[in-house]
Amino acid sequence: MEATCRVVSLLKRTAFTGLVFAGFVAGTSSGTLGDDLKVPQSPPPLTVPKAKCGPHDHPETALQGQVTAADRAAGFKGFSCNLELIGQVRGDGANWQTDEYRTHHGGNDNSQGNDNNQGEDRARGHQADVECAYHGTAFTTAGRTHVGVPVIDITQPNSPKPTAYLSTTAMLDPWESLKVNERRSLLMATDAHNGGFGQGGPEVDVYDLSGDCRYPQFVTTQAVGTGADGGPPSPATPQGHEGAWAPDGRTYYFGDNINSTYHAIDMTDPTRPKQIAFFGLKNTVGLSSHGLSVSDDGNRMYGVALSIPSVYDPSTPAGNGFLILDTSDVQKRLPNPQIRLISSFLFKDGSVAQHTIPVKIKGKPYIIHVDEGGSGGIFFAGWSSACAAGVPPFPMPRIIDISDEKHPKQVSRIMLETHNPVNCPLVLPDVVGLAIFTYGSHYCSVDNRDNATTLACGMFNSGLRVFDIRDPERPSEIAYYNPAGTTTPSPGSNHVSIAQWKAGGPDWCSAQVHLNADKGTIWSTCQDNGMVMLKFTNGSWPFPESSTPPGRQN
Numbered sequence: 001m002e003a004t005c006r007v008v009s010l011l012k013r014t015a016f017t018g019l020v021f022a023g024f025v026a027g028t029s030s031g032t033l034g035d036d037l038k039v040p041q042s043p044p045p046l047t048v049p050k051a052k053c054g055p056h057d058h059p060e061t062a063l064q065g066q067v068t069a070a071d072r073a074a075g076f077k078g079f080s081c082n083l084e085l086i087g088q089v090r091g092d093g094a095n096w097q098t099d100e101y102r103t104h105h106g107g108n109d110n111s112q113g114n115d116n117n118q119g120e121d122r123a124r125g126h127q128a129d130v131e132c133a134y135h136g137t138a139f140t141t142a143g144r145t146h147v148g149v150p151v152i153d154i155t156q157p158n159s160p161k162p163t164a165y166l167s168t169t170a171m172l173d174p175w176e177s178l179k180v181n182e183r184r185s186l187l188m189a190t191d192a193h194n195g196g197f198g199q200g201g202p203e204v205d206v207y208d209l210s211g212d213c214r215y216p217q218f219v220t221t222q223a224v225g226t227g228a229d230g231g232p233p234s235p236a237t238p239q240g241h242e243g244a245w246a247p248d249g250r251t252y253y254f255g256d257n258i259n260s261t262y263h264a265i266d267m268t269d270p271t272r273p274k275q276i277a278f279f280g281l282k283n284t285v286g287l288s289s290h291g292l293s294v295s296d297d298g299n300r301m302y303g304v305a306l307s308i309p310s311v312y313d314p315s316t317p318a319g320n321g322f323l324i325l326d327t328s329d330v331q332k333r334l335p336n337p338q339i340r341l342i343s344s345f346l347f348k349d350g351s352v353a354q355h356t357i358p359v360k361i362k363g364k365p366y367i368i369h370v371d372e373g374g375s376g377g378i379f380f381a382g383w384s385s386a387c388a389a390g391v392p393p394f395p396m397p398r399i400i401d402i403s404d405e406k407h408p409k410q411v412s413r414i415m416l417e418t419h420n421p422v423n424c425p426l427v428l429p430d431v432v433g434l435a436i437f438t439y440g441s442h443y444c445s446v447d448n449r450d451n452a453t454t455l456a457c458g459m460f461n462s463g464l465r466v467f468d469i470r471d472p473e474r475p476s477e478i479a480y481y482n483p484a485g486t487t488t489p490s491p492g493s494n495h496v497s498i499a500q501w502k503a504g505g506p507d508w509c510s511a512q513v514h515l516n517a518d519k520g521t522i523w524s525t526c527q528d529n530g531m532v533m534l535k536f537t538n539g540s541w542p543f544p545e546s547s548t549p550p551g552r553q554n
Contacts, residue, residue, distance in 0.1 A: 044474045047415045048467060051477040053081035054538035060480075063423055065416035065439055065462035067482065067506040069430045075504035078484035079463065082540035083522065085481070086158045087533035092144050093490025094525035095136045095173070097242075097443070098511040099180040100154070101187070101213040102550045103130040131155050132163075132213035134180070135511060135525045137492030139173035139193035144491050148172050149189075150531075153214050157521045157533045163214040169221045170205035176242035176291065176355075176443075177254055182551030184249030185210035186219075186270055190240025202226050202238045204252070206270050222273045224265050229274035231266070232336075238263055238275075242291045242355070246298040247551070251276075251330060253301060255289035262289050262303055264330045264339065277330050279339035281305060285346075287319060291355025293554070296449075298331035300324060300405075302367055304353035305344060311385035312376035314348075321346035322356050322369050324405050345400055345408040349375045349391050351382075354442060357554055358402075359452035361472050365402050366411070368455065371395035372442045374419075379435060380428075387424035394419050394440030397457060399472045411473050414441075414455070416462060431461075434500060442510040445553040447517060453546045454478075456513035456522060461506040464513055464524055464534070466541065478540050483507050486528040493527035501528060512554055517542040 053059040060079045062068050067076055133152040141147060148167035154160045170177070173193030180187050187207040191200035202223040207216035227233035236259045243254035245267075252265045252273070264277040281287050287305040294301050307319040323344050329337035345367075352373030359366050375391040376382030383393040397414045418427050418439045431438040437460050444457040446469075455467045455475070463482025469475045485504040489496045495508040507526040515522050520542060523533045536542075 044412065047417050047420055049476040051081045051479055051540075057081045057537075060482075063417040063426060064477070065418035065459065065465075066427060067430060067461055069432075072430065072485075072502070072505045075487070076485040076506050079480065079482040081481075082479035082536060082538050083464075083466075083481040083534045084537055085483075085532060086521075086535045087154075087160045088530065089150070089152055089160050089162055090490065090530035091150055091162065092137055092146060092492030092530075093496065094492065094511065094527050094530050095138050095175070095494045096510055097174060097176045097178045098133065098135040098514065098525050099178055099187070100134070100514050100523075101132045101180045101182065101185070101209050103132075103213050130213055132209070133160070133514075133523060133531060134178060134187060135531060136174045136178050138494045138497045140491055140497055142491060147492075149174065149178065151214060151216060152531055154523060154533060157519055157523075157535065160531060160533055164216065166205075166207065166216060168205045168218060169203045170200070170240065173200075175240070177240055179243050179245055179252070180209070180551070181245040181249040183247065184267070184270070186249060186267070187216055188243065188245070188252050188267075190243055190254050192240045200240050202240070204240070204265065204273050206267075206273065208270070219270050220273070224273055225263055225275040225278065230272070231275040232277075234259070234261065234263065234275065234278050235280070244292050244294060246294040246331070247296050248298060251294075251298065253292055253294065255292055255303070257288045257290055257306065260288040262292065262301065262325075262339070264327070264337070276333075277337045277339055279303075279325060281323075285323065285341075285344055290353055293356045293358055294327070295358055299326065299328040300342075300358075301327045301339070302356040302358055304356060304369070305346060306353045308352050308373060309377045309382060310379070311382050312389050312391060314389055316348070318346040318348045320348070320351045320353050320371070322353060322367060322400075324402070324408070343406045343408065345369075345410075347410070350395055350398075351375065351377050352395065354395075357444065357446055357449065359446055359449050361452050361469060366472060367400045367402050367408065368397055368444060368446065369400060370397045370441050370444050370457070372437070372440070374440060378437065380431065383428065383431070387421050387428065390421045392419045392421060393424060393427075394438070396441050397444050397455065399469065399475070412475055414457075414467060414475050416459075416465075418462060436498065436500060437508060437510070443512040445512050445514060447515045447542070447553065448547050448549060449552045451545065451547065453543050454515060454541065456515055458509040458511050458513055458524055458526075460508050460510055463506075463509050464522070464526070466522065468543070470543070470545075479536060481532070481534050482509070483526050483529045483532060490528045490530065495527040514553060515548050517546045517548040
């Protein structure tokens, strides 16, 4: 999620202490810079076209993505456009990550992943018997009804029901590491709760979903990367933060932003996770790790290189973006497998690189890269300095062509009107008194990695937003939902625990979003409102070519 690198987490702590941390930005060692892109002869609009709302919607009253200071002071009542709320489980609130699992006709396979069977599964297009949602909560106990990860039955979209709570070591606060592998029917997370800022110990938790996803069966809690797991030890004890599976389910990767490393965990035997490789960013681009994704064949990891400036400095080299890493040694299970850097794509108009999604749009390969910090970082001084320099103050997704993986090329930025520096005088007054994470992106998902038509994002105070990306050079907005501000705190929300919640103010919608083309629905969490299930209206989605096969959205 947010403060994901070591520095990001330290910066989060400054929300309490008021300390000023000097940002750092390192130069690139390989790859191309986003600043060097050629400008097309007929450039698309700077900001994405607004969604066209229906007669019964409650559209935004100011700029696209904005909740004005007046709206906040009066108690924000919420906005909606082509989406309506049909189900909700507030519970104790939520924090940074979500995932889902669909129980299919024909059963599940919890054995070693098989690429041929996986292809057959996709071709058959499973129908779901039961659908389950999982989301993290903050590592707090005061005022809690339940701690850990809620399990929610979402089979009936208008009647979501909690069925279980997972409270083993890593599940007490999985931060951004909570991930399902559909092929293996496994749910996994890293321990990220020690200290409460997304840095925990070396433990991972594993659950089996193959029997009934509403009641996950605990498999193991195992420390990894210390040498005691039977694999090579890391130079420093791993500290979990964010994770992702290889699609075949044999390898779980996680980012450790404290030690600036990525770790590859062998999951061939789910009862005995063990580290088999790691990659240190300090020895390559000199930055820190965060989120990641893995190619379908397992031979590429798309990690991020995270920088966190304190202010925008135009003289500083580009130092934030993503990395293309060769993980074929890991995929082949070679002895002493190595992870190698192929290229980096770094830019200056963003920071705190969050995660990546490898997709194909009309058969062409792209990376969707998402930041959680703007050009000047994540605090007000950074936003102000970016505005003064005429660059976007808040983070956004962007689409990058990786047809030539050694020379990625950016094709578009998904900017709202709140991102446009021209609008800074109208937007900055909204966030006075807030220390971190206001407008801008955090997590995004697509409808189908194999044929992406739709991008859905959690954008903090700007709510959940959905975009048409069928033309990757000219994305447009199709829907949004920004829930009303809560008047009582949710004890499992980091919006509350990081002291950024204001009664009646806009929520933090910060987790991955899950689309269902068959039902015309979308669900995610917003930290104070908990799990929300929404239905598309006014014929806005799905598109005729949209599909949402299980396990293909992030």
